[in-house]
Amino acid sequence: MYNDLSPLGWADSRAAELPADTVPARVARVDRGAAEVIAADGQMSVKYSARVRRASAADPLELPCVGDWVALRRLPEGRHELDEVLPRTTAFIRGGVSRSLGGGLSGDGQGQVLAANVDVVFVAEPSMHGGDFADLGRIERLVALAWESGATPVVLVTKADLFEQGLDHLLADVRVAAPGIDVHPVSPLHGDGVSLAAGYLEGSRTAVILGPSGAGKSTLVNALAGSTVMETQQVRAGDGRGRHTTVHRELIPLPGGGIVIDTPGIRSIGMYDIGDGVDRVFADIESLAERCRFGDCGHLSEPGCAVLAALESGELPERRLTSWRKLQREAAWMASRTDARLRKEQQNKWKVIDKEMRRSSRNRP
Ligand SMILES: Nc1nc2c(ncn2[C@@H]2O[C@H](COP(=O)(O)OP(=O)(O)OP(=O)(O)O)[C@@H](O)[C@H]2O)c(=O)[nH]1
Numbered sequence: 001m002y003n004d005l006s007p008l009g010w011a012d013s014r015a016a017e018l019p020a021d022t023v024p025a026r027v028a029r030v031d032r033g034a035a036e037v038i039a040a041d042g043q044m045s046v047k048y049s050a051r052v053r054r055a056s057a058a059d060p061l062e063l064p065c066v067g068d069w070v071a072l073r074r075l076p077e078g079r080h081e082l083d084e085v086l087p088r089t090t091a092f093i094r095g096g097v098s099r100s101l102g103g104g105l106s107g108d109g110q111g112q113v114l115a116a117n118v119d120v121v122f123v124a125e126p127s128m129h130g131g132d133f134a135d136l137g138r139i140e141r142l143v144a145l146a147w148e149s150g151a152t153p154v155v156l157v158t159k160a161d162l163f164e165q166g167l168d169h170l171l172a173d174v175r176v177a178a179p180g181i182d183v184h185p186v187s188p189l190h191g192d193g194v195s196l197a198a199g200y201l202e203g204s205r206t207a208v209i210l211g212p213s214g215a216g217k218s219t220l221v222n223a224l225a226g227s228t229v230m231e232t233q234q235v236r237a238g239d240g241r242g243r244h245t246t247v248h249r250e251l252i253p254l255p256g257g258g259i260v261i262d263t264p265g266i267r268s269i270g271m272y273d274i275g276d277g278v279d280r281v282f283a284d285i286e287s288l289a290e291r292c293r294f295g296d297c298g299h300l301s302e303p304g305c306a307v308l309a310a311l312e313s314g315e316l317p318e319r320r321l322t323s324w325r326k327l328q329r330e331a332a333w334m335a336s337r338t339d340a341r342l343r344k345e346q347q348n349k350w351k352v353i354d355k356e357m358r359r360s361s362r363n364r365p
């Protein structure tokens, strides 16, 4: 029971966003056409109102997603329906592109919000991973993604205990890859750094954890939750018939305060619309580029190129320049896919209108 929703991140100032005769709830999980929500009087499964169904048919980004604050309307039979999705403060959006099974890229046409109202993104990168050191390029990509969502990234170098010496050097390199962002070594298995991570959730803030398989994400979530809160839950279905269903809840309120969202969707993200995020992660290169002699400098062999000069002097690591180029290419490709999709949607719209116009002119006497 949550008689007070503030531990879930509800701010009373939001009450003004609620339509008349509705109560707030937070989406813990979505499941084709219905959502598990946590309201003041407990967790329940609710269907979408006609308004939500119409809005999301027109724009899939309007579909409720985990982390959303929603307005519940009480129906005559005592059930509730999800009447409206309240404005999101931040959103993780999957673009119209996904990684196909073959590892290539395929456009699947539609954007999708994977999680909303996230305040903090923990980018978890193991200090050692299968014999390799921390992958700085992956950190840059995930930090770009985090910025793009609107949340604040924090880099956690996990499994820090695997280093006996030299951790400081590794952390220094990570700090170059993630300028202006907090970087902390943690060892969730041994409880080291867990309370530090929890500190970012003070004030009932919401976090997600991004990172490769084996980074220790689950271990960290469990350590934060103090064991089994995240597994399956016995829940009474919203129809009040006392039926119990086991659901996997993806929004995990922590006993010590704060909320963690752990969803397969977020975990498996490959590509996103990361243009602005990339600019932010590589702010150092962007500001170097402003000093190049030519405004359209490609930083390849142009005279007066400040980027190449920084590379030459050792100020800019070559790896970082390569990583920047790669992520910029991806972002540009992603943007062109999105443009292509928008054009296609526009064309389809016109086709429909055209058809309707022809039909109505045919029906005219
Ligand atoms: N040495 C060390 N090992 C750890 C630490 N944290 C987690 N591990 C181990 O790393 C392995 C992977 O941990 P998980 O928490 O399952 O990693 P994950 O990121 O959730 O992985 P996926 O669920 O596959 O995405 C487990 O064997 C953990 O025991 C740590 O702080 N130090």
Ligand SMILES: [Zn+2]
Pocket: 289, 292, 293, 297, 298, 299, 300, 302, 304, 305, 306, 307, 308
């Ligand atoms: Zn240049």
